[in-house]
Each structure stands twice: as C-alpha cells, then as structure tokens.
Amino acid sequence: MDFDIAMLVTQDGISNGAIYAMMALGMVLIFNSTRIIFVPFGDLAAYAALTLGFFQLHQRPGTIWLVLVLSLVAFAIEATELVLRKATRRIWRPAFHWLALPCLPSAIALIVPADLPLAAQSALAVAIVLPIGPLLYRIIYRPVANASVLLLLTVSVALHFALSGVALLCFGPEGLRTQAFLESNLDVGQFSISSQMLMMVIAAAALSAALYFFFDRTVAGKALKATAMNRTGARLVGIRTHSAGATAFLIATAIAAITGVLISPTTTFYYDTGFMTGLKGFVGATFGGFVGYPAAVLGALVIGVIESVSSFYASALKEVIVFGSIIPIVLLRWLAAGSATPSDEVEEA
Amino acid sequence: MTRRHFNLGVAGLILAAALLPLILGTFATTLLNYIGIATLVALGLVLLTGSGGMTSFGQGAFVGIGAYTSAYLTITFQLSPWIGLIAALAITAIVAAAIGYATLHLGGHYLPITTIAWGLAIYLLFGNFEAFGRHGGLTHIPPIGLFGFQLERMDQIYYLIWGTVFGAMLAAVNLLQSREGRAIRALRGGGVLVGSLGVDAFRSKLALFVISALLAAVAGWLYAHMQRFISPSTFDLRSGIEYLLMAVLGGAGYVSGALIGAVVVILAKNWLQDLLPLLTSNSGNLETITFGLLFILLLQYSPEGVVPLVLRRVRSKPGTVSAGPSDPALPYRELPARGSQLLKVEGITKKFGGLTAVDGVSFAVDVGTILALIGPNGAGKSTTFNLIAGVLEPTSGKVVFSGQDITGTPQRTIAALGLARTFQHVKLRSSMSVLENVMLGAYLRTDAGFVKGALRLDKEDAVVREIALRALTDVGLIDRALEPAGSLALGQQRLVEIARSLAADPVLIMLDEPAAGLRHGEKQALSELLQGMRARGVTILLVEHDMPFLMGLADRVVVLDFGRKIAEGLPAEIRANAKVQEAYLGGVA
Numbered sequence: 001m002d003f004d005i006a007m008l009v010t011q012d013g014i015s016n017g018a019i020y021a022m023m024a025l026g027m028v029l030i031f032n033s034t035r036i037i038f039v040p041f042g043d044l045a046a047y048a049a050l051t052l053g054f055f056q057l058h059q060r061p062g063t064i065w066l067v068l069v070l071s072l073v074a075f076a077i078e079a080t081e082l083v084l085r086k087a088t089r090r091i092w093r094p095a096f097h098w099l100a101l102p103c104l105p106s107a108i109a110l111i112v113p114a115d116l117p118l119a120a121q122s123a124l125a126v127a128i129v130l131p132i133g134p135l136l137y138r139i140i141y142r143p144v145a146n147a148s149v150l151l152l153l154t155v156s157v158a159l160h161f162a163l164s165g166v167a168l169l170c171f172g173p174e175g176l177r178t179q180a181f182l183e184s185n186l187d188v189g190q191f192s193i194s195s196q197m198l199m200m201v202i203a204a205a206a207l208s209a210a211l212y213f214f215f216d217r218t219v220a221g222k223a224l225k226a227t228a229m230n231r232t233g234a235r236l237v238g239i240r241t242h243s244a245g246a247t248a249f250l251i252a253t254a255i256a257a258i259t260g261v262l263i264s265p266t267t268t269f270y271y272d273t274g275f276m277t278g279l280k281g282f283v284g285a286t287f288g289g290f291v292g293y294p295a296a297v298l299g300a301l302v303i304g305v306i307e308s309v310s311s312f313y314a315s316a317l318k319e320v321i322v323f324g325s326i327i328p329i330v331l332l333r334w335l336a337a338g339s340a341t342p343s344d345e346v347e348e349a
Numbered sequence: 350m351t352r353r354h355f356n357l358g359v360a361g362l363i364l365a366a367a368l369l370p371l372i373l374g375t376f377a378t379t380l381l382n383y384i385g386i387a388t389l390v391a392l393g394l395v396l397l398t399g400s401g402g403m404t405s406f407g408q409g410a411f412v413g414i415g416a417y418t419s420a421y422l423t424i425t426f427q428l429s430p431w432i433g434l435i436a437a438l439a440i441t442a443i444v445a446a447a448i449g450y451a452t453l454h455l456g457g458h459y460l461p462i463t464t465i466a467w468g469l470a471i472y473l474l475f476g477n478f479e480a481f482g483r484h485g486g487l488t489h490i491p492p493i494g495l496f497g498f499q500l501e502r503m504d505q506i507y508y509l510i511w512g513t514v515f516g517a518m519l520a521a522v523n524l525l526q527s528r529e530g531r532a533i534r535a536l537r538g539g540g541v542l543v544g545s546l547g548v549d550a551f552r553s554k555l556a557l558f559v560i561s562a563l564l565a566a567v568a569g570w571l572y573a574h575m576q577r578f579i580s581p582s583t584f585d586l587r588s589g590i591e592y593l594l595m596a597v598l599g600g601a602g603y604v605s606g607a608l609i610g611a612v613v614v615i616l617a618k619n620w621l622q623d624l625l626p627l628l629t630s631n632s633g634n635l636e637t638i639t640f641g642l643l644f645i646l647l648l649q650y651s652p653e654g655v656v657p658l659v660l661r662r663v664r665s666k667p668g669t670v671s672a673g674p675s676d677p678a679l680p681y682r683e684l685p686a687r688g689s690q691l692l693k694v695e696g697i698t699k700k701f702g703g704l705t706a707v708d709g710v711s712f713a714v715d716v717g718t719i720l721a722l723i724g725p726n727g728a729g730k731s732t733t734f735n736l737i738a739g740v741l742e743p744t745s746g747k748v749v750f751s752g753q754d755i756t757g758t759p760q761r762t763i764a765a766l767g768l769a770r771t772f773q774h775v776k777l778r779s780s781m782s783v784l785e786n787v788m789l790g791a792y793l794r795t796d797a798g799f800v801k802g803a804l805r806l807d808k809e810d811a812v813v814r815e816i817a818l819r820a821l822t823d824v825g826l827i828d829r830a831l832e833p834a835g836s837l838a839l840g841q842q843r844l845v846e847i848a849r850s851l852a853a854d855p856v857l858i859m860l861d862e863p864a865a866g867l868r869h870g871e872k873q874a875l876s877e878l879l880q881g882m883r884a885r886g887v888t889i890l891l892v893e894h895d896m897p898f899l900m901g902l903a904d905r906v907v908v909l910d911f912g913r914k915i916a917e918g919l920p921a922e923i924r925a926n927a928k929v930q931e932a933y934l935g936g937v938a
Binding site for chain 1: 406455462597637641648
C-alpha cells in the first residue's frame with residue numbers, strides 16, 4: 001500500500017467512521033439517559049433516508065402511515081390511563097402531545113405537492129421520522145422502564161426485528177439513493193475531499209462536543225444522566241423520568257434522521273442497511289465504553305478505518321473483520337482497565 | 350405431586366415420545382425433529398441466561414460451527430459423522446473459550462452486546478469460505494450411522510435427536526443441583542457473594558459459556574446430518590434471537606422452559622406461515638413484525654416465561670426435612686492453636702476519592718476469641734470488614750491472616766484460608782431454597798466438577814447436604830429449609846447467612862450486624878451458638894450495634910469513629926471510656 005492509496009483508504013475510513021460516530025453518539029445518548037441499548041437506531045436512519053428517497057420518486061412513503069398507527073396506539077394507551085384514573089378532562093394533553101403533534105409532519109406531507117425542492121423534502125423527511133423514536137419509547141419501553149439492562153436489550157433486539165419488517169413493508173426490497181446536496185469537492189494539494197464527507201465529519205465533531213457539554217456541564221444533562229443511574233432516586237429529587245426518556249429519544253431520533261438524510265446521496269439504502277450501519281456504530285461505542293461521547297466518536301472512527309483497510313485487502317471479509325474486531329476491542333479494554341471492577345454489582349431484592 | 354408421581358409422569362412422557370413417529374406423518378415428525386434440535390440450543394441458553402445471568406444472541410453461530418465442521422469433514426474427507434461430532438465439539442469449545450475469555454470479564458450488558466457482533470461475524474464468515482460453498486452452502490451431507498443403521502429418514506433420526514434432548518435435559522437438571530450448579534445459580538446478582546464463598550466466578554462463567562456453546566454445536570451437528578444440506582442463512586443473527594426467544598418464552602429459569610419455549614415458538618412460526626398468506630401478500634414481512642411484537646409483549650407482561658405461570662398454580666407447599674443423627678463425615682479443618690494470633694490488621698487506610706473511610710486502623714484477634722468492632726454509623730466498620738475479606742483493596746496498610754499477608758489478595762483465596770463472613774446487606778439468592786443457600790457455604794470443602802455433577806457421581810454432596818441441615822438446626826431454621834430464601838424475614842435471613850458461614854467450617858468467622866432484626870429469644874440463642882463456636886476454637890469478628898448483646902459476648906472491643914480507632918479494650922473498659930461516650934452521645938459542650 002503506497003502513500004496515495006493509504007491516504008485514500010484513510011479518507012474513506014474517516015468518512016465512514018463519521019457516519020458510525022453519529023450512530024454511536026445517538027446510542028450512547030439513549031443509553032446514558034435510559035439504560036436502553038437502542039439496537040434499532042440505524043433502522044431509524046434508514047427510515048429517514050428511504051422516506052426522502054420516496055419523496056424524490058414522487059411517492060408517498062409508508063412512514064406516514066407508521067407514524068399515524070404509532071400515534072394512535074400511544075394516544076390509546078395514554079387515554080386508557082386517564083380513564084382509569086378518572087381524569088378524562090385532561091385528555092386534550094395526550095391528544096396534542098401524542099396524536100396531533102407527531103402526525104403534523106405526516107399530514108403536511110399528504111397535502112404538499114410532490115415536486116418540493118430538495119431542502120424542503122429533506123426537512124420533511126426528518127420531521128416525519130422524528131416522532132417515531134419518542135413514540136416507540138412511550139409504547140414499547142415505558143411499560144418496562146424499570147427492568148434490567150438485559151431485559152431492555154432483549155426488547156430492543158425484538159423491536160429491531162419488528163421495525164425491519166415494517167421497513168420492508170413500507171419501502172419494499174429495492175435500494176434507493178438520493179440526489180446529492182453538494183456536488184463540489186474540496187481540493188487539498190493533490191487530494192480531493194468530497195463536501196458530503198466534510199459535512200459528516202463536521203457534524204459528528206460538533207455533535208459530540210455538544211453532547212459532552214450538555215451531559216457534563218448543564219443541569220438538564222445531569223438530570224438525564226441521573227435518571228439512567230437511578231430512576232427512583234431521580235424521581236425523588238424531582239426529575240420527571242418519563243419525559244426525560246422521551247426527550248432523549250427525541251434528540252437521538254433527530255441524530256438518526258439527519259444522518260440518514262445526509263448519507264442517503266452517497267449510500268444506497270435498502271430496508272436493512274440501517275441495522276448494519278447502526279451496529280458498526282455500536283461496536284465503535286463499545287470501544288468507547290458506551291459512556292463517553294468523545295471516546296465513542298474515536299471508537300467509531302477506528303471502526304471506519306478498520307473497515308476501509310479490510311475492504312482494501314479482503315473486501316469479501318470486510319464485515320467479518322469489522323464485527324469480529326469487537327473481541328480484541330473488549331479484550332484490550334479489559335487489559336487496559338486492569339482488574340475488573342465490581343461496578344455492575346446488582347443485588348437481588 | 351410426589352417424586353413417584355413425577356417419575357411416572359416422565360416415564361409416560363418418554364414412552365409417548367417414543368411412539369409418536371409411528372402415529373404421526375413425516376411432516377409432523379420433521380417438525381418434532383426441529384423442535385428437539387431447537388430445544389438443545391434453548392437448553393444452553395436456559396443454563397447461560399436463566400441460571401448464570403448471561404445473555405447471548407449469538408448461539409446461532411455456535412450451531413453453525415457445529416453444523417459446518419461436521420458437514421465439511423464428512424463431505425470432503427468421507428469421515429464418519431461421529432468423528433465429525435468430536436471435531437465439531439472440539440472446535441466449538443476452542444472458539445467459545447476464546448470468545449468467552451475475551452468478553453466474560455466485562456460485566457452486565459457488555460456480553461450480550463458483543464454476542465450480537467461476533468454472532469454476525471461468524472455467520473458472515475460461513476458465506477465467504479470457498480470450502481464452505483459460500484452462500485450456496487454444502488450439500489450431500491451423509492446421514493449418521495448408528496449400530497449399523499443409517500439414520501436417513503426423519504422418523505429414524507427422531508430417536509437420536511430426542512434421546513439426546515432427554516439426556517441433555519436430565520444432565521442439566523443434575524448439574525443445576527450439584528455443587529458447581531449451585532455456584533452457577535449464585536452468579537446472578539453480583540460477584541461479591543460468590544467470591545466470599547471461594548467460587549472463581551470467571552471460571553464458572555467460562556465453563557457455563559462453553560457448555561451452552563457445546564449444546565448448540567450438538568444441535569448443529571444433528572441439524573446438518575438430518576437436513577443433509579446447510580446454508581449460512583440458517584445460522585444468522587435472527588436464528589440466535591429466536592433461540593433466545595424460546596428460552597425466555599418458556600422460562601429461562603427452568604430446564605423444562607427450553608422444551609416448552611421451543612414447542613411454542615416453532616409451532617407458532619409454522620402456524621403463522623400457514624395463516625398469514627391468507628391475510629396478505631406480504632406474509633414474509635408480517636411474520637417478522639408479528640414475531641417481534643409478540644416477543645415484546647411477552648417481555649412486557651411475563652418476563653419470567655410460561656413455566657412459572659403454570660408452576661404457580663400447581664406447586665404445593667415445600668415439605669420439611671431434618672438433620673440425620675450422625676456427625677457428617679467430612680473432615681473438619683484443623684484449627685490453629687489457642688493463644689496464637691490469627692488476624693492482624695496493621696494501619697489499614699481506605700480512601701474513596703477524597704473521602705477517607707478507614708484511616709490507619711490497627712488491631713489483632715487471637716485464636717478462639719470474639720472481637721467486636723463498634724462505632725456510630727459511618728465509622729468505617731463494614732469497610733474494614735471488606736478490606737479484611739478482600740472485597741476492597743486497602744489504599745495502604747497490611748492484613749495478616751493465619752500468618753500470611755493477604756493484603757490485596759482476591760476474596761476466594763482468603764476464603765480458602767478459612768474465612769467465612771456474613772454481609773451487612775444480606776446477600777442470599779432469594780429464589781434458591783434456604784438449604785441450597787447454606788450448602789453454598791461448603792463449596793470449598795468438596796471438589797466435584799461439572800461432569801461429576803451432571804452425571805450425579807458426586808457422593809460427597811449428600812454429606813454437604815447433611816452439614817447444611819445441621820447448620821440450619823443450629824440456627825433454629827431447620828423447619829424452613831426447603832422454602833425459598835427470599836420468603837424469610839430479614840432477621841432470619843441473617844441467620845441463614847450465619848448458617849452458611851458455619852457450613853464452611855471456618856477458622857475465622859466475620860459477622861456484620863448478626864443480631865439486627867432478631868427477637869430477644871433469638872438473640873440469646875445466637876449468643877449461645879457463638880459462644881459454643883468460640884469454645885470449639887473458632888475465632889469470631891463482629892460488627893454490632895446491640896450493646897447488651899455484645900457486652901455479654903465479646904472478649905475485646907475495638908471502637909471506630911470517622912474511620913479512626915478511638916479505643917480498644919475489655920467490654921467494661923469501653924463502657925466506661927469517655928471518648929466512646931462522646932462519640933456515641935455527642936460531646937458535653
């Protein structure tokens with residue numbers, strides 16, 4: 001591998017790594033706020049990308065109906081709880097929060113003409129997907145919010161399966177690629193860097209800085225963190241744990257949707273592309289110990305470079321190498337940490 | 350339900366199973382074969398998840414390793430499938446041990462996360478090997494020969510499959526009730542308890558992980574030689590998740606849960622495949638969605654699975670047992686001579702960040718005496734206990750026990766030297782019976798391993814049971830021996846912990862607030878028990894708040910306040926000590 005090729009491979013690795021970094025950040029954000037390892041994170045990115053792709057084909061994406069169904073279920077749950085508590089007078093609140101608000105972008109999508117400008121289509125695609133995360137949290141996770149991390153993880157994996165089936169139902173088995181936002185390339189010396197890639201890298205860097213600042217420096221961020229560590233304790237000091245969870249899912253879904261839309265011109269999205277992408281981000285996040293934001297970004301970049309190097313040498317085995325690298329990664333982490341600490345000591349009640 | 354009824358039931362079940370292929374057609378028999386194979390994998394997960402508290406989404410990959418190894422060897426080298434089986438087991442064991450070694454150190458959610466990744470990696474590997482036929486897979490796999498018969502038809506291999514399933518289930522039940530099995534069941538809920546009992550938690554986890562992988566490999570071997578062709582997609586992540594679904598749905602805490610889960614999932618899948626095409630043309634997707642949603646609903650409403658729901662209705666009250674008349678036939682440890690020093694703590698200090706919990710504390714305990722550690726809340730008593738027992742490592746200072754420097758030594762090494770302890774916050778395994786909890790205490794006194802346990806060859810375990818019954822008689826809880834430990838009141842749970850320490854035949858016993866929550870009569874009985882132990886030459890270290898209880902019992906008292914030792918002496922001296930009174934009652938201004 002000579003220098004030029006090495007540079008190309010590294011550039012490719014970093015641009016992939018930036019995508020995985022966004023995935024890793026979203027998953028770490030959700031984990032830090034709710035203890036949920038949100039396996040279907042990448043699925044949401046694919047939903048956004050494919051929604052945009054359908055807009056460009058002048059078709060109505062199935063996500064519109066998905067949001068409608070989820071909103072109705074969430075509203076039905078909320079309404080049932082209100083009826084059981086005999087507080088039906090307050091029914092306008094869930095009607096607004098869980099029904100009207102989430103369905104608003106979808107309703108807009110049904111009215112507007114099909115040939116919107118690209119920017120408007122992109123914004124609409126993000127807006128349609130945005131409520132899906134909080135709705136899933138409300139319907140799927142909130143009933144088991146106090147369960148163990150393991151149970152929550154198992155729920156996540158099952159949810160991924162349901163969501164990938166939904167994606168196939170909504171978008172069909174064909175792949176889609178959208179038009180590019182920016183065609184220009186930046187020339188640095190003899191290398192040309194695509195603007196698309198630069199945007200991803202900048203977005204990932206900015207986001208990790210913002211999240212780091214939010215969780216370590218602001219009261220709201222610390223409240224989210226506290227919720228994940230000890231829900232009962234958090235509630236005792238006045239943190240509204242449920243809305244904290246919904247907020248985390250909202251932010252994370254925004255990250256997923258924006259990433260999906262940003263990379264849709266360079267990646268052909270199939271209904272199951274998001275899962276693999278998300279999983280690579282997840283391996284990167286593991287590298288960062290699943291808690292630190294800068295560490296997660298670093299881990300994701302390493303995964304991106306490992307992937308591009310291995311696709312250069314053994315392209316058929318690239319996925320095997322990427323996913324297999326989790327073994328040396330955790331081994332290294334363990335060796336670096338010295339003896340295992342009993343931090344996960346959870347006693348049975 | 351008596352044991353006899355149970356045995357009759359099992360015998361009837363086996364007979365019915367043996368007759369089934371004669372009645373059923375090929376399709377139904379094939380379905381049963383799939384169920385049997387899946388049961389083996391789910392059984393591995395019952396052991397791993399339900400008993401050991403570890404979750405794996407990657408079992409499908411181990412099934413694949415078993416299937417591909419044997420298929421490749423039998424096709425390419427015309428070897429016997431039985432040699433294929435040995436090779437499959439060997440390779441699976443090596444791979445599982447390597448993966449386990451790397452990932453099992455990480456607690457909590459790390460293991461399941463990594464199982465998704467390596468499960469995918471192994472699955473993707475199958476499709477990339479030229480020798481494995483890439484995505485097309487391997488065909489023309491020979492059938493298994495048994496006593497000169499070729500098991501070619503579904504109703505022939507049926508007997509091999511279900512014989513293996515029943516054998517494996519029986520071995521699993523035996524294993525879980527054996528010495529190592531109890532240790533495995535105690536793994537759930539943290540490593541401090543098992544460490545204090547002398548269990549090498551990592552070794553137990555690794556062994557369990559390999560056992561569950563081997564069960565999956567056997568399933569893969571059976572699958573390959575039944576189906577006679579294999580392709581990678583059978584062993585993808587989705588299959589791993591389905592196996593986990595079976596274990597969770599059936600009831601991961603029960604061996605029978607594996608069987609029931611496999612039956613329900615495979616029949617439901619089959620039914621959905623028949624039903625959904627009638628409703629929609631997109632049946633493939635709907636199957637995935639329905640499955641995912643059903644799994645989620647199950648986890649939301651019955652995370653323990655089906656079996657406990659049924660058991661709750663039929664289970665009768667636990668019976669009673671009593672200790673036998675004779676002295677248990679396990680040798681007692683030779684206790685050190687009286688008058689010598691057993692434990693010496695020299696200037697130990699423990700800092701948690703900026704907080705100094707224990708600050709340069711020194712004291713010594715002589716053989717066959719009772720030393721009490723007292724002090725107001727937050728004085729550092731329990732931290733001192735944990736520093737001695739090896740749960741925490743002192744920032745500085747030294748601990749010498751039985752003439753050996755044990756500073757910084759792991760808990761299980763110290764336990765092996767003869768230290769047994771109880772905990773301030775009781776650490777029992779609430780779903781295990783009181784008796785089993787006490788038997789855990791004697792873990793280090795016998796040495797039967799996994800194989801002996803699974804085959805019920807551990808003759809000493811009956812003696813351990815006798816020892817535990819005796820210890821329970823000593824603490825007055827023999828009537829509750831077969832009840833789940835979680836059903837006892839807190840004070841009685843403390844007594845169970847003391848019985849567990851007694852079962853260990855300790856040189857030094859450390860009791861953290863043993864009298865808390867006991868009634869007057871119980872306290873008196875406990876005091877007599879401890880005095881009896883002292884008379885036998887056992888050394889006792891106590892943390893206690895109950896002064897009247899202590900004053901009649903302790904030989905010496907050490908007083909801690911804010912992490913420092915402020916006084917040491919005879920109980921009467923301590924009672925008169927002005928500094929101690931100040932620490933407890935506040936100074937006279």
